[in-house]
Amino acid sequence: MCVCARVCVCVYVCVRTGAVMSLRFTDEDFESAWGELDEPHLDGGWELFTETMGVKIYRLFDKETGLYEYKIFGVLASCPAELCADVYMDLTYRKHWDGYVKELHEMESDGQKAIYWQVKYPFPLSNRDYVYMRERRDLEVGDRKIWVILARSSTETACEEKGGVLRVKDYKQSVAMESDGASGTKVFMNYFDNPGGMIPTWLVNWAAKSGVPGFLTDMQKACNNYKSYCQKK
Template sequence: MSLRFSEEEFQGAWSELDAPRLDGGWELFTETMGVKIYRLFDQETSLYEYKVQGVLASCAAQLCADVYMDLAYRKNWDGYVKELYEDDFDGQRAIYWQVKYPLAMSNRDYVYVRERRDLEVDGRKIWVILARSSPQAACPERGGVVRVNDYKQSIAMESDGAGGTKVFMNYFDNPGGMIPSWLVNWAAKKGVPNFLTDMQKACSNYAAYCQKK
């Protein structure tokens, strides 16, 4: 079933692969391990939206897309995943994702839809994955877990011409509750580069994982 993301949304995701659009208040937040992270303050929520640009040097773009889409495999390599699965929620196909938070803080969970398209644009092969929260999916909230209802992410990938992958990601979520600023800053400065590093390792181990299934 098509999740009906618009053509404009897909185009918007890959159009910033070469150069992120940074007008309107975007600022460079941090640069580490070949990854640049930009942020934009959101007046309505007092939170930040992020754009990430970088290169995964050791894995091909299609492999990155396959690994990113494989929910069962992600549970093996992403240590922050508590639960992750796709199911029908009263007729709405969606993904349930629960994220582990530090001790004394409630875990967060997401119910979201996503769609992948493998595009060819002026001779360039580009893989795009879009995701956004789906509050209409009938997935009951759980005690002790905070539901995140405002989440969006887009990721675009293509070959860097040298066996690696150029990546552009745009994301925002409102985790709700009282999240310390140190945790928000850590997630942006360290969590994203660490995730990309873990994903590179996951790509290198994916063939072995598939053989064991």
Template sequence: MALAFGDGDFERARRELDEPELEGWELFTETMGVKIYRLHDGETGLYEYKVLGVLDSCAPELCADVYMDLAYRKQWDGYVKELYEQDFEGQKTIYWEVKYPFPMSNRDYVYVRERRDLSVGDGRKVWVVLARSSPDAPCAEKSGVIRVKDYKQSLAIETDGGSGLKVFMNYFDNPGGMIPTWLVNWAAKSGVPAFLTDMQKACRKYSDYCQKK
């Protein structure tokens, strides 16, 4: 299997932490010290999102560790129905089923991801995590669960110079099925800040979690 990501993919995410590419993007909402931008995708009618800002009281390396820890994610993310990692042709592939509110069907994802801790001079360090759907991975679809086949996410974080972190996130998925517009808007406007809040709480509790393992 070819490598999922190249050096240029990581460098692109790192650059956007400094100088986000926002031409054509609209400011969707601002909350919790972060701004959420969106870009309409003419082919799908959906939006791609970028999240920029600062999160207080969360060190970047700790945040990256929490973000990568799938077992811990099942502890703190109430939307996770199933989440595990498997090996496919020498590459780690993740299966993730997400709970959707009744009467909608749950969605599941099969994707690859990679983390790199980049040193970019003068002692500066940036943590980058990339993920994208992996439709070739042999993971059978479940009855009653809709497979998300078009998904990508990139995350770049570094210290804000204090006790928090500076964050850039780029996100798109096509959930398929008939998703009401109000739910899509809610997920972006309310769901993203809620996820960031949960992440901050998870970071604070991670040390205790690791000691109990």
């Protein structure tokens, strides 16, 4: 998810799924990501921004950029956690169900692997693109199974910028998922990016309030249709 959620939502890789591997995330990074599944860490100025459709969105003002960092808590009611993680990581499938994807693929430059992602923005705003690394780990914590995906901007992978598209150079995302105790998935996401340019305040507010639940709804549908998609490949 991004500051403009459905406008440039993400939501953010595993060797087992054939995606990009990196050793640039630490064990502590992963522990920090799943540590808020039970209880959010909201000290230091975090405020409840909105709550809708079972999703709570908190935000924290970043004085340096004048933007907000977000924490999102929600449930995908009928999507098992491992399936949810697989769908989230499938770049090719993402292009089928996420209408905001303009371009999305793995890339390599000078031995550095990363993902290139261009996101459609509404006219008259310019599209944004990302070059980032990510990693997925399937963890066993006591008797719990937790799936964690981390992503952040890659400054080590050379990728020429495209005319008319703004490059997002400050981006980070962490996603943690586990069973909700029934047939669904409990999800925690921590997200920040600086999309650059002049984005109207009303668009940022709309995206943060309605875009995140909208993305989770689309993600739910994508999970339900994934088996059929895989059978047709």
